[in-house]
Amino acid sequence: MNGTTKTMDGPASVGDAVRRVTRPFYVYAVFANSLFQRGVFVLYLHQRGFSVGQVALLQTLLYLVSGVAEVPTGFIADRIGRRAGIVIGQLLIAGCLLGQVSFSNYWLFLALFIAQGVGMACVSGADTALLYDLLVRRGATAGYVRIRSRFTMLGTLTSGAAIVLGGQLQQISWAVVYVGSAACLALAVVVLMSGVPEIRGVDAVDEQDGAGKGYGDTTAWRALLRVATPALVTLVVVSGLMHATLTPYIIFMQKTLSDQGAGTATVSVVIAAGFLAGGIAPLLSDRANRRIGYRVIVLVSLLTLAAALGLSGLGLLGVTVAAFLALVGIPEITAVLVDNVFNEAVPSRHRASLLSMIVFVESALIGIGYLVLGLLMDKLGSSAGMAAYAAVPLLACLLWLPVLFRGARVTGLRRPRC
Numbered sequence: 373m374n375g376t377t378k379t380m381d382g383p384a385s386v387g388d389a390v391r392r393v394t395r396p397f398y399v400y401a402v403f404a405n406s407l408f409q410r411g412v413f414v415l416y417l418h419q420r421g422f423s424v425g426q427v428a429l430l431q432t433l434l435y436l437v438s439g440v441a442e443v444p445t446g447f448i449a450d451r452i453g454r455r456a457g458i459v460i461g462q463l464l465i466a467g468c469l470l471g472q473v474s475f476s477n478y479w480l481f482l483a484l485f486i487a488q489g490v491g492m493a494c495v496s497g498a499d500t501a502l503l504y505d506l507l508v509r510r511g512a513t514a515g516y517v518r519i520r521s522r523f524t525m526l527g528t529l530t531s532g533a534a535i536v537l538g539g540q541l542q543q544i545s546w547a548v549v550y551v552g553s554a555a556c557l558a559l560a561v562v563v564l565m566s567g568v569p570e571i572r573g574v575d576a577v578d579e580q581d582g583a584g585k586g587y588g589d590t591t592a593w594r595a596l597l598r599v600a601t602p603a604l605v606t607l608v609v610v611s612g613l614m615h616a617t618l619t620p621y622i623i624f625m626q627k628t629l630s631d632q633g634a635g636t637a638t639v640s641v642v643i644a645a646g647f648l649a650g651g652i653a654p655l656l657s658d659r660a661n662r663r664i665g666y667r668v669i670v671l672v673s674l675l676t677l678a679a680a681l682g683l684s685g686l687g688l689l690g691v692t693v694a695a696f697l698a699l700v701g702i703p704e705i706t707a708v709l710v711d712n713v714f715n716e717a718v719p720s721r722h723r724a725s726l727l728s729m730i731v732f733v734e735s736a737l738i739g740i741g742y743l744v745l746g747l748l749m750d751k752l753g754s755s756a757g758m759a760a761y762a763a764v765p766l767l768a769c770l771l772w773l774p775v776l777f778r779g780a781r782v783t784g785l786r787r788p789r790c
Contacts, residue, residue: 390512394519396567397503401523403560404462404495405530407553408538409469414626416546420476430485431623432742437489438496439735445493446728453570454502459561461494466554473550493735497727504715505571517661517712521654524708528654532647539640603775604717610670611710612734613768616741617677617761618703622646624745625684625696628754632689642693646700653701657708666709667776673706674772677765685759692755 409416417427449457468488472481503523507513534553541549622643629639660669676699683695714730741764749757 390507390510390515390519393503393506393510393568394522396563397519397523398526400560400563400568401526402530403556403563405527406534406556407531408534408541408549409553410531410535410538412535412538412542412549415542416472416549417481419546420481422478422481426478428742428746430481432739433482434485434489434492435735435739435742437486438492439732439739441490441493442497442728442732442735445490446497446726449494449498449501449728454498454505455564455568455570457494457498458502458564461491461498462557462561464488464491464494466557469550469554469557473547493728493731496731496735500711500715501727502568502571506569509571513716516715517708518658520708520711521657524654524704525651528647528651528704530651532644532651535640535644535647606771606775607670607710607713608730608733610674610768610772611707611730612737613764613771614670614673614677614703614706615734616737617674617681617765617768618700619738620741620745621677621681621758621761622700623742624749624754624758625692627749628684628692628758629689631754632687632692634689634693642696646696649697649701650704653704654708657705660705661709661712666706666713669706669709670772671769671776673703674765674769676702678762678769681758681762681765685755685762687755 414427417430422430445457445461465488468484468491471484475481475484500520503520504513504516507516507519538549541552625646626639626643629642634642680695680699684692686692714727744764745757745761748760751757752760
C-alpha cells in the first residue's frame, strides 16, 4: 500500500508501534524544557551588571539570530537527519548556558546568545518534523494533534515547574541553576539518541504521495513554490503575528504586574501559573479541531489576545491577572492545530527545511514584537503600552477574515482516497 504498517499489522500493533515512538518523545520533552534559568535569567544578567537596554538587546538578538538561522539549519536537518539536528542544537544551547554562568564579559555574552540562537534554530522545525514523519511511517498521522498536544503539555508544564524550582535553586547558587539546566539538556539528548530512530529527508515517506510516488521536488525551494497557496502564506503570517503577540506579552507581563503593585513573589507565581494553564490547554486541541476547526480557533485566539492586552491596559491588578490566566492558554491550542496544518501541507522529503522557513517568519516577527512592545511600554507606560499592542492581533484578524469566510484551501496537497 504505502509502506506503513497500517494494513499489514492489526490496530493493536500500530498502537504499540506509536507508543514506542511517543514515549521517548514525551520523556525528551520533560528534560528539554527543564530550563531552571528561564524565569530568573533577567535577574542574573542584572547581577552581572548589565543594564535593561543590554538585556533587551541580548533577547532581541537571540530571536533574530534564531530566525535567520532557521533556513540553513532546516536544510542541514533534512540532509544529515532530524534527530542529529536536534542533538546538535541542544548540546550547543547547553554549552552556551555553561558559558553564561562562567563568564561576565558583555561582548562574550553577545557571542553566547548568538550561538544559543543558532542552537534554538537547530531544534525548532526538526523536532516536529521528526515526530510527524515517524507517525507517517506507522500510518498514524491521524493521531498527531492528540500526540502533539500531550508533547506540548508536558513541555509547558515542565517549564512552569522549572521556573518555580529555578527561583529556589538560585538561593543555593547561580551555578546550580545553569549547570542543572545544561545537565537536563544533556539527558534529553541521551533519551533522544537511545529511544528515537533517525530520519533524513531522503528517507522520509510522503503520506500524500504514497510510497514515494507523485511529487519529486529536488529542492526545498521548488517544494515551497508548489505548496505555498495564498491561504497557506496568510496562515504563516497570521501565526507569526499571534506568536509575536503571545511571547512578548508573557515576558513583559512581569513588568506590568510589578507596575500595577504585585510583589516579586506574586509575579513569579502568576507567571508560573500562566505556564501551567498554557500546558493544560493543549489537551483540548483534538476536541477543538474536531468540533470547531482550526480556522475558527485562529480567529478566537487572536481576539482573546487582543482582549487580554486591552484588559491589562486598565491598570487593575486583579483584572490583569484574571485576563492573563484565563486567556493565555487559548493560543496554545491554536499553535498545535496550526502546526498540524503546516505538517500536512509540506512534503516529507523537505519537511524540516520548509518548517524552518515558517519558524523563520515567526522568529523574525517575535523579535520585532519585543522591540515594538518594549518601545510602547517605555513611551506610554506598561499598562497603556499593553493596550496599544492589541493592534497587532487585531491586524492579524483582518488578514485572516478573507481565508475564514471564503473557505480558501490552505493545504495545496491532496490526500489519497482510501
